[in-house]
Every structure is written in structure tokens, then in C-alpha cells.
Amino acid sequence: MDDVADALPIENLIRRDRVHGSLYTDPAIFERELGNIWYRTWVYVGHESEVPDANDFVMKSIGPEPIIMTRDGRGAIQLLHNRCPHRGNTVCVADRGNAASFTCPFHSWTFNNDGSLRGFPFPGGYQGVDRSRLGLGRVPRVASYRGFVFGSLTADGPDLHTHLGAARQAIDALCRTSPDGEVQITTGFLKHKVRANWKLVVENETDGYHPAFVHASIFRVAQSGIGSLYSDDSSAVARYLEDGHSENDLRPEFRKRDEPLGWFGTSPARLPDYVARMEAAYGADEARRIMIDGTPHIMIYPNLFIAEIQIFVLQPLAVDLTVQHVSALQFKGAPDLNRRMLQQTMGSVGPAGFLLADDAEMYERTHMGLRARDPAWLYIGRGLGRERRDENGFRVGAATDETPTRGIWEHYRSLMRTAQP
């Protein structure tokens, strides 16, 4: 039972109802995850609205690595490695800005914001050199879906559409909450660092079992209705969407309550401008349906968590260090809703957030707990006995079941068993 981790290939550390603790703490496994997951699959990088104008750039990341996201002079999104092809210096140390080119400070090579080499000083020393081979490294695959930009550091593999799979419908539903059908990321990010493995964060995003306990303090004092969504008698469901993606689908509970904007803890009377714009855009019936259903709570593997009114972007830095970058979602054409979403997000998330400080505490204490060696396996079997398939064939559990966690680990297993590219 208590197998020693390094005596086993990684796929043997994952069973249907349990996972081995070393998966969170072994530095060698972390290194392999970088190659097999972070530098291979599609990873969320940023949103097009973060670089609205030509020559805008913003510093982003893929795994621990910094990536510069630019909008080049022709309007195309580019993802570039922040490493000078001459001797390796960083070419950009700003978090954001507007620049048609980047000049490396070391020997002044200059690069266009599509990565190509513009020139180097004292060119007489480079006679016969092919400049086209001396540009910045470019992320080989870049694609976006409804403004969400993803990158893959491997040239081949399934396309983004395939990778997103059922998560596309969640992104569509999110966009429909805007009268203009578009979300924007314009409020900047908080960066919240935790001394914990990144997978503890991923799993927690769609863990419906913990809110009643971890967040009891704020639910009680804020008289929040969120708690009851994750209770034993909630009609919400936990769903594994395949391809590593998972969600807490709260719509059954919201539909039962039948209150437009109930998902946001408010009512049409308090957001008349938004309601009017939604009705104008979609018609009264459809607008009402959208406003009852609310926005998704979905973890798009491995690093984009859309949490109703905010997005989290997960970044692993080391086996025991992770950053959650978090921003309030903004819906195009919904200024009154947007103001409240920003206020509510600021209260909830980040290093001093009413909710996230306590989630972070759990990630960190779990990572501390995993340093103890016995029992070596963690039990993830909650809800196995009542798991079912929905009409689309996806596995579904009760609101508090570990269906998402099991799916995430199954996907992880399939990614980690293949040889490193």
C-alpha cells in the first residue's frame, strides 16, 4: 500500500479513488510536469483586451517562464520569449507598455514586436550572418477563443478548439452575460503567492466540498447565499468536462430559485441600466434566462479559472510555490454591473481577500501536511457511489462530490505517461 514514489512510474501513483502524496511534493515530478503539461499543452496566457492598441504589450507567462504578449503594428497578437538571442539578456523588464520595438540593454540588439530582429550595432562584425535566424523566440502556436489568448510551446498537437472542447460553451455563456457579447480584462491583476503545489490550487477551484467549512466565517458575517450552493441539499452539480476541464454547475439551483441576477446576489431593480441593455440585446425572455443562469464556475486545465465574476490565472513557480493572478471580469456594455463586479472581486480575492486568503491558507497547510509521510495516499473517492453520466455523457456528481478532482487526475495521468516531447 505505502509504495515508495520513486519505485513507481508516475501513472501508478494515480488510482481511481486515490493519489499518492509525492505527486505534490517531488521536485522531479514537477520538472516533468513542465515538459509534459506546461510546455506542451495549450496554456492560457492573456486576453486580447489587455493589449487593445497597436504596439501594446503586457508581460505574461507560460509556466514559470515570462512571455511577452504584444499586439504588433498590424494588429496581430504575438507571444515572445523574454530572452535575447545574442547572449541571453532580458529584452523587456516592464510589466506593460506600448512599444514598436524592444532593445536589449546589453549590446543593443533591437527587435520588432513580432520578434524579428530589426538590427544590431556595429554590423561589420556580422558579415554574412542570416538575420532572420536571430529573432526573439516565438511561441510556436498562438490561438484565441472569444478574446482569450492561449499559447502552446510545442509545434504540434490538437488545436485550441479541440483542446477547449466543452469549455467553449462555458466561455460562450460568459460572453452572453455582456449585452455586447464580449468580456474584457481591463482592471489589472492582483498576484497572490502561496507556498503550495499548483495542483492543490487547480483541484480547489472546482472542489465544492470545502466552501461550507473554509469560508464559513465570511458566509456567516456577510449573510452570503453562496454557502447554500455547496451544501448537502443543493441541486448544483459538479461536472468533469473531459480534457482536464471541470465545473461546478450552479444553474440547476439558480433555475430553481428563478431570480434574475440572483447569481450575483442582487436584483434587476438595482441594475436597471444593465437589465435594459440585456433586454435590448437578447429580447426579454432570453435576457431573463441569461440573468437567471449566471456565469460559469469552470477550471480550464491547466491554468484558467473562470469564477463567476473574476478570472484566475495559475502560474507554477516551483514544486512548492504558485502564483494566482486574479482580475475582475468586465462585461462590455455593462458599466453599472462592472463597477459592482470590481468591488466584489476586490473584497473576495487576493492576499487580503475575504475568501481567497482562506483558500490560500488551505493550499499552504495541505502542502505542509503532505510533508508527513503516512498515510502516503490521499483519498479522492467522495461521490463515487452516486456518480452518473449526464445527457452529454459527462460525469456528474453532487455539488460537494470529488468528480472534478478524479477527472483532473485522470487527465494528468494521460499527459504524464507519454514520453516528454
Place this chain on the structure above:
Amino acid sequence: MNAAHDYRLIADVMQFIYREARLQDEHEYEAWEALWAEDAIYWIPAGDTIDPDKSMSIVYDNRSRIALRVKQLLTGRHFSQSPRSALRRVVSNVEVIAADGDTVRAAANAMLFESNIKGETLWASRNEYTLRRAGDDFLMARKKVDLVNKDKALFSMAFLM
């Protein structure tokens, strides 16, 4: 008199700021909450904060949210502060920037050492206060905590900063 030469005023402001620091270090949540005026703003910007009404801040509390923060701490089940961080801060370089009727603007540097079950963290900030005379004491109308490393990723800080 120029506020910077009003030594009586400077001494009162320093005593107030030191008292606030002690209440924070000792987790005297209710006494700390009582220092705030009704129209209070407690603001901790992040690196991306441009306009707090349009961009994310680490904390941007009005008076009722300050009250909620304190209530959550008082439950004893706000796990990021249960057990509580051991805290000691030094506040120095106090300057009275301006005094206008009942309102005093002041600023100070703060260095805070935190120890909790997960490790130790050093926090440093420039703090700006807007204080309002209330009898022979002050109330805080506004406090901005400008962290030196606000542009970096930060560990949790659910204690009073």
C-alpha cells in the same frame, strides 16, 4: 503656523499613528475599527492599480467593508488569521504634510515583521493618513498603505496592515 513646525500637532499625530500600529500588532480589532471615521477609506493598492474605482486594489474598503473585515476576524474562524500572525511593526519618518481646519494629512514609513505557521515575511510600506480632529483625539478618514513590493506576487496578508 506651518504644520511642519507645529510640534504639538506632530506629537499628537505620532501618538495616534503609534497607537494604531500597536492595536494592529496586538489584533485589537474592535479598538482599531473604532479609529475610523464614517466616511473612511482603507486602501492598499496593487502594482496594477491606477484608479481604485476602475482597477484592482489589494484592499479598497469603505467603512462598512472595514466593519465586515473586522467581523470576519472576530469569528475566530478566518483561517488565514487563525492562528493569528505574530506581528511587530516600526513606524517612523512621520511627517505632517498639511493641516487644514480639522483635517490633518500625515505620512510615515512602516516596516512590519510577520511570523506565522508557514514562515516569516517582511513587509515595508509608505503609509499616508488623512486624520480628522474628534475632541482631543483623531479619527482616520483615509489610510493608504503603499507597499514597496506591491508590483510583485505577495503572500496572504489578512491581518491589519
